[in-house]
Amino acid sequence: MAKVFHRIRQSIVFRIGVLLLLTAVVAISSMVASYVISDAAQHDAEAINVSGFVRAMSYKLASTAQSGDAAATQELADALNKRLKKISDISNFPLSDSSAAARDFREVQQDWQQHMRPLLEAVATGERDIGSAELLATTDTFVDKVDKLVLDYQRIAEDKVEFLRIVQLTSLFATITLVYFSMFTLSRSVEQPLRELIASCRGIARGNFRPRLTMLESEDELGMLAQTIKGMSEVIDQTHRQLEDRVKEKTKQLQQSHEVLDFQYRLARRISEGPLNGNEIERWLEEFSELTNLSDLDLCLMTPEGETPYEHLIYGEGNRSCEEQECFSCSRSCGPAAGIEQRLYRFPLEADKRNYGVLVCSLPSHQLLHREQQQRLSAFADAITTAITLKERGEHERRVALMDERGIIARELHDSLAQSLSYLKIQVARLSRCTKSDSIDRDQVSEITDELKQGLNSSYRQLRELLTTFRLQVAEGGLRDILQRSVEQYREQHPEINIEFNYELEEIPLTPNEEIHLLQLVREASQNAVYHSWGDRVSINLVPGAGQRVLASICDNGKGISDSPEKRNHFGMSIMQERASNLRGELDIHRRDTGGTEVAFSFLPEYARARLPENRDDSDVFHSDRRASGSSGKFGN
Structure with a gap:
């Protein structure tokens, strides 16, 4: 019963x-x-x-x-x-x-x-x-x-x-x-x-995982079902709360990651703008420490040849065990190292097998760095290394550019003023011999004096041209504007000469090096046409050619270049040949059939050269471009 x-x-x-x-x-x-x-x-x-x-x-x-x-x-x-x-x-x-x-x-x-x-x-x-x-x-x-x-x-x-x-x-x-x-x-x-039960299920469907089941405390099937649903709801509620906590934690981590990424972006943009000084690096180190919640950081900056840092930036207490005699070994160590009071994580600043210092993170001995924090420290160390490397590379490039520029100045002086001064020295020696002789030939002295005056005027003109050349800069307007100003200057100085200028290279991207060499080459050829051709018409054309090449031609209707020009009068030709070789182009200076001289230059820009096969010969393209351009027939007889 x-x-x-x-x-x-x-x-x-x-x-x-x-x-x-x-x-x-x-x-x-x-x-x-x-x-x-x-x-x-x-x-x-x-x-x-x-x-x-x-x-x-x-x-x-x-x-x-x-x-x-x-x-x-x-x-x-x-x-x-x-x-x-x-x-x-x-x-x-x-x-x-x-x-x-x-x-x-x-x-x-x-x-x-x-x-x-x-x-x-x-x-x-x-x-x-x-x-x-x-x-x-x-x-x-x-x-x-x-x-x-x-x-x-x-x-x-x-x-x-x-x-x-x-x-x-x-x-x-x-x-x-x-x-x-x-x-x-x-x-x-x-x-x-x-x-x-139905009300509880509807509440669960709406997200209420704490149902009120006051009528379901019996031992029968519905009571068992209610207890099961209640237990399941409690588990779901607990899981939901855990998920909310995890979502909040992940959101916080993502927000922190976003802040770190924004920090890295701003740091990279700042590095691209120019070199960093010590104060800026210290501010970036402080901001990085606050973002990553790493309170003790050391940044030691060293020269590749040095063994002690020339700058030691510390945020927080830093590495309390840091000693001066250990700098060399510390900068070349990598990874964690456990100490008595602190655990150290070292990130060397290395690039191209050169060491520029070390970034050290100090933690309590019982604490470890997360993988994400290690990645952030490594990325920050790489950014600092990149900044130092770019600074060093920029200084090296400036030194190389300075040396190149000095070489160019020396070459220009040698090819112009040096030769003119040598000629004047010879004339002065002739004049000295004439004045020391017992019988002075006044006609010879007068001839030598005229040649000295002519040489001095030529040297002074060459000096002005060299100063103008050395002061040339490609401004914001680009190659077209600087050439247009040069043409206007020639027109003002020589109103008797009709100078035509045609520029059609707006759609071709040229590198700064290509613009400088092309500018100097066109200016040199234009000066020769204006000052030495004895003609009344000069045509300057810069147009695109076949095969993505750039064509530049300077034509005049003057007396034409001689078959064996004297170097004293045509010292700029060798400079033009050198600039053409720097651009890996073809330079052709010849007498025109209709009279006058044509300087034709063709080269393949860097953006187009990268797409061509390595074994392709571009010389045929140059000659076909010259024939297609028709610049030699610009003037009539």
Whole structure:
């Protein structure tokens, strides 16, 4: 029984099943009881009917016996006896039955067998002579007993009907009670818990992972389901909170990474703008420390040949174990090193097998650097190395450029002023010999003096041209503007010469080196055409040619260049040849068929040269470009 109650407490299905089973049992019991009682009442009615027939037959039997018809009396007596036997079979009273009906039936049966039947048979055969009144009185006495038996059967039938009514009312009440308990159980154990479960599920769907399940603390299936959902919700809520914390942490890390990337971008942009000084590096080191939450940093800057830093920048306490004699070994160490009080992480500033110092991060001995922090430190060390390398490379390039420029100045002076001064020195020596002789040839002295004046004027003009050349700079306007200003200057100085200028290289990207060499070459050829051609027309053309080449031609209609020009007058040609070779181009200076001189130059720019096969010969392209340009036929005869 205890197991049944335990099962009822733990299972809604079992509980509802028990209630339905009890309802069915009550209904079936009511139907069975109704059937049994109805069946018993039906026999009681038959017994009443038979008893009433016995009563009627008793009067008929008395009348027949009084008439003296023995056979009819015998037949009626047998029929009445059968009716009593039928009542006995219907009632089936046991001998131990002491009820009023059983007692009255035995009394009727005994009176019939022992008194009434012998009396009526004797009267019918004439063995006894009894009066009608006496026989009727005897029959009434027997009928009274039968009437009493009928009343007993009627009372029994009424009792059964009353009992049937009580059974039906009881089963109706029991059914109503069971139905009520069933509905109450469904409402209490199923409907309300399901409503809470549905509300909790909707809350979970909306993100509320803390449902209120006050009605679901039972041990049944829904209670178990509620506890499972509650536990699952708690796990989900905990996981959700952990995810939120992780998202916040990742967001913080991403924000920090963004700040570090922005720092690296600003540092790289600053490095590209120019070299960093010590104060700037110290500010960048301080900002980097604040971004990465690294409080102790050392930045030692050394020359590649030195063993001690020329600048030691410290943020925070730095490396407390740093000693001067350990600088060389520290700058060439890499990775973590555990000390007594601090753990050190060293990042050497190395590039092209040259060491420029070391970046040291100091931490407590029990603390380690994360991989991301190590990457940031390495990136910062690389940026500082890049800044130092660019600074060193820029200084080296400036030194090389200075030396190149000095070489160019020396070459220009040698090819111009030096030769002119040598010529003047020779003329002064001739003049000295003439003045020391006994007889002075005044015509010769006058000739030498004129040549000295002419040489001085030529030297002064060459000096001005050299100063103008050395002061030339490609401004923001580009190559076109500086050439246009030079042409305007020539026009102002020589208004008798018609100078034409055609520039079509706007769509071609030229490097600064290409612009400088092309500018100097065009200026040199233009000066020769203006000052030495003795013509009245000069044409300057810079146009794109075939195969992405650049064509430059300077033509005049003067006397034309001689077949073997004197170096004194044409010292600029060698300079033009050198500039053409620097641009890996082709220079051609020749006399034009129509008169005058043409200086034709063609080269392939750097952007186009990178796309060509290494074994390609561009000389054919130069000659085809010259023929296509048609610059030699610009002027007529």
